[in-house]
Amino acid sequence: MPPSVPSAPDTTANLADVLPSCLVALGAADDTWLRTTGREARITLRPARSVVVVLVDGLGSSALSARAGHARWLTAATGGGTLKRLRSGFPTTTAAALSTLTTGRPPGTHGVVGYSGWDPDGERVVNLLSGWDAEVPAGWLLSETVFTEATALGIDPVVVGPARYESSGMTANVLGGARYAAADSIAQRVDAALAATASGRSLVYLYVPELDSIGHKRGWESDRWTAALESLDGELARLAARCAADVGIVVTADHGVLDVPAEANIAIDPALLVDVVGIAGDPRCRQLAVRPGTDVPALVEAWRTRYGKKAYVASRDEAVAAGWFGAVDDRVLPRIGDVVVVARGSWAFNDDREADPRKEPKRMIGQHGAMTDDELFVPLRLAGAFAN
Structure with a gap:
């Protein structure tokens, strides 16, 4: 494997561990369930009757640390809870x-496998x-959700999110198995989570998309993003204060974010796209599907030569061998780009x-x-x- 990969x-421990670890804390899952389903629960949690998992879209640890003064509850490491970080x-x-x-x-x-992916049957992104x-x-999603399995384990799975997502196809697939509680403001979502955990045994997923949306448009270093973080922090503090003592709270995020300067946006050299039939992924993670017969190693080398230390460039085989996508199912393999281009620094x-x-x-x-x-x-x- 080249040293550049x-x-x-x-x-x-990573995001895949969060919900299985919560089921263990709820007393609904054990080592036998984990072995049988092939999951991990590497986050140690105390026992709880119900759980609220708050997913803040786009809140990275680095950005949170940089704005700690505007997120006193989230960054508190003593007294009211514990702050760690997760991959x-x-x-x-x-x-x-x-x-x-x-x-x-x-993902494998x-x-x-990304923001967008290559459909090998339809030959399109x-x-x-x-x-x-x-x-x-x-049938694109190849794994059952933990929500679906939680019901069989005696847990009531609830998704709390904006009304505009309730009937979406992504909700039906990626959040399948949970009942949806629509609530548009963050405060209303907190109230819905409190109601869902007032009695019984619940696994509540509370989604917060606001920071990610602002970050894309204005950057995480903007005053607007900081103000949204401060408002969120206050609502999460209220959630923690009003939850019953036997309700566990986990706050995490799907990914972090960085601000890309205008001059760091690269227009890809068209010569490198001559044999490319599909460009999937994000500007910071491009997955290139190429026409049959293309010399993939030569294309990888051409990208490496052209962009040097601005990106990690790998063939599909190299990316899979390096474990980028985790364990890869044979059905997923052709969805991953023949060439994967991962931006380094702040390039796109x-x-x-x-x-x-x-x-x-x-x-x-x-x-x-x-x-x-x-x-x-x-x-x-x-x-x-x-x-x-």
């Missing part, structure tokens, strides 16, 4: 990471975030071949998808019954 650890997984993008969280398996196993209603083939790779040369291309400020610590590491805040 880093390996991904397979023994470290997201790769790619560090919402569709893949949420699927990892809800199935308890890596559940099949959602499909959007794996918003394309579940019209683009993504039936854009396909501008069809852009209007008279206009400045529209770019997101906050981006993610790659392997920097800013993107990979997310907070793991434990509170309520889980406070150490």
Whole structure:
């Protein structure tokens, strides 16, 4: 394996461990269940009657630490709980990471390998975030969700999120098995989580998309992002204060984010795309499907020569051998790009071949998808019954 291709650890707790660990804390799952289902529960949690898992889209550990003064509850390490950090997984993008969280398996196993992915049967790129209603083939998600299995274990799974996501195809697939409680504001979502855990045994997933949306448009270093973090922190403090003593709280994120300067947005050299038939993924994690007969090693070397230390470039075989996608199912293998380009530093790779040369291309400020610590590491805040 070339020294330019880093390996991904397979023994470290990550998002796949969160829900199985919660089921163990609830007394609903044990070692036998873990072995039977092939899951891990490497996050040690105290026993609880119910659990609230708060997923803050786009909240990286680095950004949280940098804005600690605006997130006093989230960054508290003593008294009311414990602050740790967790690995997201790769790619560090919402569709893949949420699927990892809800199935308890890596992208190479559940099949959602990026923001978008290559459909080898349809020979096209499909959007794996918003394309579940019209683009993504039936049966794309290859793993049952933990929510589906929780019901059989006597736990009531509940998803709390904005009303606009309730009837989406992604919700039906990636959040399948849970009943949906629609609540548009963060405060309303906190109230819904409190209601869902007032009695019985519940596993509640509370989704917060606001910070990610602001980060993409304005950057995580913007005043707007900081204000949203401060507001969220207050609501999470209220959640912890009002939850029953036997309810455990986990706050984490799907990925972090970094702000990409305008000058770090690279327009991909068209010569490197001549044999490419599909460009999937994010600007910070491109997956290239190539036409049959293409010399993949030569294309990989051409990318490495052209962009040097701006990216890790690997063939599919190299990426899989390095463990980037975790254990890879044979059915998932052809969905991964023949060539995978992972931005280093704050670079981003854009396909501008069809852009209007008279206009400045529209770019997101906050981006993610790659392997920097800013993107990979997310907070793991434990509170309520889980406070150490």
